[in-house]
Structure formats: C-alpha cells, structure tokens
Amino acid sequence: MTNLWSGRFDNAPNAEVFDFGKSLPVDKRLIDDDITGSRAWAQALGRAGVLTPVDTEAIVSGLDAVRAAVHADPAMLDRADDEDVHAFVERELVARIGDAGKRLHTGRSRNEQVSVDFRLYLRRRIPVLQRAVVSVIEAMVAQAERAGDATMPSYTHLRRAQPVLVTHVWLSYAAALRRDWDRLEAARHEADLMPLGSGAIAGTSYPIDTAFLAETLGFSRVTLNSIDTSGDRDFVASFMYACAMCMTRLSRLAEDVILFTSEEFGFFELADEVATGSSLMPQKKNPDPMELVRGKAGRAIGVLSGWMATMKGLPLGYNKDLQEDKALAFGAEDDLAGCLMTCAAVVRTLTPRPAVMRQAASGLLLATEVADYLVGRGLPFRTAHEVSGKIVRDLYESGRDFSALTLADWRAYHDVFEDGVFKAITPEAAVRARRTPQSTGPAPVAAALAETKAWITGRR
Ligand code: ARG
Secondary structure, three states, rough: OOOOHHHOOOOOOOOOHEEEEEEEEHHHHHHHHHHHHHHHHHHHHHOOOOOOOHHHHHHHHHHHHHHHHHOOOOOHHHHHHOOOHHHHHHHHHHHHHHHHHHOOOOOOOOOEEEEEHHHHHHHHHHHHHHHHHHHHHHHHHHHHHOOOOEEEEEEEEOEEEEEEHHHHHHHHHHHHHHHHHHHHHHHHHOOOEOOOOOOOEEEEEEOOOOOHHHHHHHOEOOOHHHHHHHHOOHHHHHHHHHHHHHHHHHHHHHHHHHHHOOOOOOOEEHHHHOOEOOOOOOOOOOHHHHHHHHHHHHHHHHHHHHHHHHHHOOOOOOHHHHHHHHHHHHHHHHHHHHHHHHHHHHHHHEOHHHHHHHOOOOOOOOHHHHHHHHHHHOOOHHHHHHHHHHHHHHHHOOOOOOOOOOOHHHHHHHOOOOOOOHOOHHHHHHHOOOOOOOOHHHHHHHHHHHHHHHHHHHOO
C-alpha cells in the first residue's frame, strides 16, 4: 500500500490505524470544491511559470474529467481506499494524465487545501439554508395574512398576559428568524477569505498571484497570515453557532406549536399529514415532527460546544484534530435543513381556531385595559392598578370575568367608570389601543406585515 508520503517511510501503514485516520467517507462531500480549488491552483502555477502551458492545460482538463467521472458514478468515492478527498482527486488525476498530475501539488499543502475546500463549500451551501429560512418565514406570513383581525392571548411566564393579534405572533417568529438569516450571512462572510498561498504553515516560495486565485474562486479577501490560516477553523465554529441559534429558534417554535395544538390550548389544529397516531390510543394525534425538531436542537448545541472543546487546546498551526470539524458541521447542516423543511410544512398547514383563541383572550387578561381606562379618566397608574387588581381578585374568587359586571358593579369600585367601559374592555379594543411600531395595534401590524413581505422579496 502506498500513500502521499510513502517515500519517507520504510514500512507500510497499519491498515486498521490508517482506516481510523481516513476522512474520505466524510469529506467526499467536498469533492466539487476540491476540484474547483485545484483547478484554480493549477492555473495560478501556470501564470507563475511553475507549470508549462501544456501541463497546466492537461491538469485542468484532467480535473474536469475526474469531476465528470464522479458525477456520473458517485459511488466511486465509496469504493476508493484513499485517505481523504484530496488524495482521491490527486490519484484519479495522475491515473488519467500521468506525470503532469504529479506536478499539481507543487508549493501547496493539504492544510490550506482543506481550508479552501471547506470555505468554498460553506459559501455555496449557506445560501441553501438561508432560502429554507425564507420558506419558513413565507409560511408564517401566509398564516399572518390568513389571521386577519383575530386575537389571541400573549403569554409571559406561560400565564395569559395581554391580547394580541394572531398576525403579531406570526410576525414575532419571522422577526427572530430574520436574525438567524443574518447570522448565517455573517458566517458566509467569515468564510469569504482565500487561504491558498499559505502552504503547510510558512507560506509558499512560488510567485503565486493570490489576488488572481481569490477572484477565480469567488473570494473577496485573502487570509492575512499563513500560520493563522493553517490552524483557523473559527469560520466553522461561526457556522455551527449560526446553526445552533437557528435550531434553538425552531425548537422554541416547535414547543409553541406543540402547546398551541394541544387539547389544553386548542388554538390551532395540526394537519394530519404532519401528525402521527398512536399504535395503542386511538384518539391520539401527536406532533412528532415538532418534537424531533426540539430534540435535534440539543444536538446542534452539542456540535458547537464539542467543536469549541476540540479547538481550545490546540497548539499554533494545523493539527489533525481539526479534521473532526467536517462530520460535525455536515451533521449540523443536515439537521438544520431537515428542521427548516419540517417547520415550514407544519406552519403552512396549521388550521387556526379563531373562536377558541378569542375566548382565551377575553378573560381577566384584560385587567391592564381596566387600569388604562382609569388612567384615561385621570387616575394615577398605581392607583388604577390597585383598583383593577381588586376587581380581578373578586371576579377570580367568584369564577367570573369583566363581562359579568354591570355598570353599577363597575361604579361600586370607582365612580369614574361610565358606559364606555363596556367597549373599552374587549380584546379588540385592547389591541387597537397599542400604537408604537412594535405594538400589536392593527396599523403597526399591517405596516410590519408589509415590511416583512418586502424583506422576503429582497431575498428572492
Ligand atoms: N483531511 C485533513 C483535514 O480534514 C486534510 C488536511 C490534512 N493535512 C495533514 N497534514 N494531514 O483536516
């Protein structure tokens, strides 16, 4: 058995230990990026006069042939016995074009190759995740539009707080998901540095035009320092952080969907197509997909903290520990893609139950409106709060709510109460009264909905 460093050693590698160190089963995902990077490197060597035009051309078309062969038969990668994707490509190239292929690795190291590959990969894959985030937001906007002027309770401490428009709730998730989109964009920006020219650690002795390489490979910047470049996987951690935050978001959304579609809340009905039944209990309609989203979020957080633990003890420069980044990052990517797809499908197909939501928004959670009503009649807020609190206590004890009170009942608590109180103490009036841009009032919410739709249009 020979490999990329056989010349240095007397004995062949222990096959089991060699297998233990292999990354091809994982980094085969980088095949296209590896070929793209090598193609550009061959051109840079050609421009530097290190390769003849004939060799350069042979390498470039040889790499294109390897790419075509792998696309025609992806299982080639599973049959191969190479250490990693870089070794695979080089061996396939040499098999096709002979000695010219052996010149490709001139002045270059796998340490920078894996960096350029992974950066290229994230540059093209992050936008796929971002589009999936936009799809979830689109599903929310569709629910927001469908909700019209429906109201529901908002919660703090999971206790009914104040009435809000259902649209406002959907737009709250959308606002948060837009931050997740931005975080993915930041990770994409961090990956936007071209590392070639760094060599194994000390740089390269050939007159490589790094600006040409950056431009050819679609990077806007070149890394600053060869030592830093060889051991830098901060951009991978940033990607994992963006995934973990988005997964945390989806987990909270999942929790809300699980609660709001439960018998206890009943605000929405889960579509049959995204629910599961029970093998034993015929009445069950379980939100398994949402529970899985919530469950997988734990793993996404584990990926980030696990990766940071791997990085924290490493001495300067490349260390093989860094090879562990790809299995973790690919797992985080796949999980996030699956969870985004699932959340979009679940949100899109929820059926709202406006009557149940309005009923839940009509009880004692209107107490703030009573206090505000009194403030409108000249009472200091603290006094108003006390009066409203007293009414709440009495109603709570007798199992009633504000709608049970006659004008005489109201006036027994304070003589500033007048006929207008009946219209003021409803979920609709509560919502209408909220007027700042962040508020749940119909006007600010209509503006927020329009703004969210414009944001989506800008991302298409
Ligand atoms: N498979 C390696 C990785 O993912 C590529 C770099 C290998 N470099 C080395 N000197 N062994 O990190």
